[in-house]
Amino acid sequence: MTAELVRGQNHPLSQSRLEIRVSAGTPIVAAATLSDTDGKVHGVEWVAHPGAPTLPGLEVSRQAAADHRLAVDLDAMPEAVHRVDVLLALPAGDGAGPVRFGAVAAPFVAVTGLDGTEVATYTLTGLDAESAVVALELYRRQGAWKVRAVGQGYAGGLAELLTDQGLPEAHQLAAGINEAVARGLARSVQAPPPRTAEGDRTRQAAAPALGHDQGGAAPQSAPGPVPPVSPYGPQGSYGGQLPGGPVHPAPQPPYPGTPDPSPVTQPSPSTAGGPIDYSHPRRRNAAPPPPPPAAPPTAPGQPARPVAGDATGWSMDERLYNQVWGMFEDLARTTAAYRSAVDFAESRMDKELEQVLSDPRGRIGGQGDAAREAARAKHDALVEQAREALDRDLIQLTAEAEVVEPALPPAYAGWDNPVWHGYRVPREMPMALRLGDLYLPEAAEVRIPMLVRLPLxxxxxxxxxxxxxxxxxxxxxxxxxxxxxxxxxxxxxxxxxxxxxxxxxxxxxxxxxxxxxxxxxxxxxxxxxxxxxxxxxxxxxxxxxxxxxxxxxxxxxxxxxxDALPPGxxxxxxxxxxxxxxxxxxxxxxxxxxxxxxxxxxxxxxxxxxxxxxxxxxxxxxxxxxxxxxxxxxxxxxxxxxxxxxxxxxxxxxxxxxxxxxxxxxxxxxxxxxxxxxxx
Structure with missing residues (x-):
């Protein structure tokens, strides 16, 4: 059964090899970015676009077209990749086509199996002045993949979108993508690979995106450092800000799945005042160990049992910290999807009731009553469907909270946690501290620990x-x-x-x-x-x-x-x-x-x-x-x-x-x- 998503809603993916089909009323550019657990895109080598269409587990089109098919192999994604964002943009610079999505038909995106069966669909409604949009995201959660309808538009085009994803070379890359499209790279697109008897797409060797000095088509610069970005925005009306954010434990390699050729540089003794080692005593420059595998599902088609510490990180403290923030993000998004669905149902009912009342013949009599009852029935059905989706996600989050809370160390645990009975003064400062719990009115039973980083x-x-x-x-x-x-x-x-x-x-x-x-x-x-x-x-x-x-x-x-500080x-x-x-x-x-x-x-x-x-x-x-x-x-x-x-x-x-x-x-x-x- 196909899931018809609304903005913010997610859906589990039971297949690893997928196609993402895009239909639009005008030629558009399709691209995709790969990001880590923090949602960070670490450089131009993490972007698939018409000038560099292939990445491990991902292939996009070289052309601007009204219809696209993006090939995705989730099993082939590097371990460092936890999210794939599908981007759509109107070509820039030709002076003939539309310059905003509000002037064209709403794009339609479908995630399908290789046999063409639709898994999830999403129509990108509500766009106006935007010329680039994040349509979908595929994200890894507890060892499984899900798809989420995003629909986040940007009036500043690809440059603004890529900047928002943390790319310092965003403007250069956007210009390179537009140049690649303008130069007509679509003329050299190869025929799609043949399908096997099972309908599977044959694998192609994925090569890293090359810069213009390496034979690539689009001008790209070397990846630079990406500043840490918190998913939580400015302060609220009372100065309340949700601090912290997922830990990005180590510098990632410049290209997903490949080793970093450059060693870590320590400060020079001549400039730092002495030989100082700033590295954490427990940390190494190698990638963190993988999280423990999730428990097998209780029954076919059921989600896997939650496991405490299934996020990435060197230590269990880091894994639990990242897992708590993952739970926060899941609760925020699933509640946002529910609220969006309820708002949609109410706006549609209001519109239908307004149409009934606008016709004098429908204001009285059995015909008008029937129309009003039908509008309310549609509203109730949509709200009930949205609540069922919310309840399903809340059951999973509740189960996860039940295994995570007992596993928390003292710094993250509530005062009623038995871990305090075995308390011993630590020898190292933890990475975060619990200041309380957070919850939303739709899910008051799901409490998320509020963790802040240390030092304050x-x-x-x-x-x-x-x-x-x-x-x-x-x-x-x-x-x-x-x-x-x-x-x-x-x-x-x-x-x-x-x-x-x-x-x-x-x-x-x-x-x-x-x-x-x-x-x-x-x-x-x-x-x-x-x-x-x-x-x-x-x-x-x-x-x-x-x-x-x-x-x-x-x-x-x-x-x-x-050393010049006073003695004692x-x-x-x-x-x-x-x-x-x-x-x-x-x-x-x-x-x-x-x-x-x-x-x-x-x-x-x-x-x-x-x-x-x-x-x-x-x-x-x-x-x-x-x-x-x-x-x-x-x-x-x-x-x-x-x-x-x-x-x-x-x-x-x-x-x-x-x-x-x-x-x-x-x-x-x-x-x-x-x-x-x-x-x-």
Whole structure:
């Protein structure tokens, strides 16, 4: 049965050898890009286009035509490739053809088996000023391949599309593709290879795309470094940003599936101030080991059982980190597909009802009632079909969460995870930290751990305002402040627990002494560097000490004189928890706080504010840059974290210690004992 996809919807692929058939009302150019687990295209050698039509497992046409057939062999894809994007573009530069997809019939794309049986189809509706579009993506997930309808258009054409995929040579490559099409390479297209008795396309040896200096048709430059791109966009209205993103563990070779001929270059001792090895002690320059194989399916046609750590990476921590972000992406996309289908069903019903009402004869009587009932029935059927697809994906995600959550290390695990019962102070800092859970209203039962990379790149703001309550149940300002401080203590305790002994230090400013009860676990176990500072004098002393530390480290780094730091200088990461801001802060203290927020993270000084922004409004716009620089978290569930990637607002739930649990005290006791041993 053919799956008729809407934008954002996916469908499993049961065959590895496929054809992608494209039909359009005008000649168009077809191309494809290969990308890794992060969605990065590492160079022009990862792009199949009319000037270089073949890559391992992939072949596109050399011509611009109204109909295309792209050959895909997923089994022949290099291990480094996890996604194939199918691109369509209107030829540029001839001055005769259309310049935007809105002026032509909507392109139609079908994924078929080699016998011509359609697996999935997608009509690219809604395009207007765009002249290039990502039509489909084939992506690898848990050892299996799926197809997703994308339909992302670009008014800037191929150059803008390729730039968005991270290619530094995007404009040169786009010009080369248009030149190859304009030069009429279609005249030399070979006849399609014969089919075997089974209807299979015979394999052809795939050669890498060549640049113009190597005999290739299109001018291409050597692949350059691709900057890391986070799939999560700008901040939300409250400064909420989903940080992190999948790990790209190692530099990939310049061409998928081939070794990298260039060795890794280390900094020169003459320029770095000494022989420094910047490589991770556990990492090698070789490719990471493959993930463990997925368990066999429970029955024919059923998806494979989820396996914890099935993503790529050198260590299990890296694999689990990437798997968690893969789960986040799957939930985001399947929910986006459901919402899109519901919107389509509602818009179609509204249109049909409008047509009924526009005819005076259909407003009354049995004919009008029947038309309205038919429109509502179509709407309900479409919504039910979309919900069934969503539920099917949620069942798989739930099953994956059930095997992933118990396998998480302490840095990624919730406080109720049994892994904390066997906690030992680590010898190495983890790559990420769990700050809470994320979920969407359509799938509240599927909770995705919210992981942020370490060391922290921005400070945290624990919102103690009553407006932070998701359901409005918390109306007592004192109760919300108490919960906010408990959340801050839980985050600080986790940061202490996941760092090696002596490599993380916590300071607390509590001007009025109002947080004595929530701070009891930190104070009682002795993990704080000094007792919580109170009063205006205590605030000034702590801020002066930390700002001086930032200044000293910055000067040492700029002068390449790390050895010149004072004897006994504490080189550990520093965290400052500020409670009840702005009480106890004068203008000088506020400026010092802003300085720490701006300059501190680069030299290992981090800020955690527990504050109600409304109470700070007296400072006016002076504090706006401070709030924007912090990641806003709440002590109660709140749907404030923005996800411009697919347009969702995620509900954040803090990672709090279960009521009555002694896990926090037990963990901090071990941290304090390890710190004492380290100081001896």
């Amino acid at each position: 790149e921005r400070g945290l703001w624990i919102d103690s305002s009553r407006a932070g309550s998701f359901d409005g149940a918390f109306t007592d300002a004192h109760e919300v402040r108490h919960l906010a401080m408990e959340a801050a203590v839980a985050h600080a305790a986790r940061l202490l627990a996941v760092h090696p002994a002596g490599e993380f230090t916590v300071h607390v400013i509590d001007p009025a002494g109002s947080a004595a009860q929530p701070l009891a676990p930190l104070v009682g176990t002795g993990v704080l560097a000094t007792p919580p500072a109170s009063g205006a004098g205590g605030v000034a002393e702590v801020l002066a000490r930390l700002t001086q530390r930032v200044d000293l480290v910055q000067m040492a780094l700029r002068g390449a004189a790390a 200088f504490d080189t550990s990461q520093q965290l400052l928890i500020v409670n009840d801001f702005p009480h106890g802060f004068d203008d000088r203290a506020v400026n010092q706080l802003r300085y720490l927020a701006d300059e501190g993270p680069d030299v290992g000084v981090h800020l955690m504010m527990v504050a109600d922004r409304e109470e700070s409004s007296g400072y006016g716009p002076l504090l706006d840059p401070l709030w924007r620089s912090l990641l806003r978290l709440t002590p109660v569930p709140d749907d404030h974290l923005a996800d411009p990637w697919v347009g969702h607002a995620w509900t954040y739930e803090p990672a709090l210690v279960p009521p009555g649990s002694q896990v926090l005290e037990q963990v901090l006791t071990q941290v304090a004992a390890a710190r004492r041993d380290w100081n001896r």
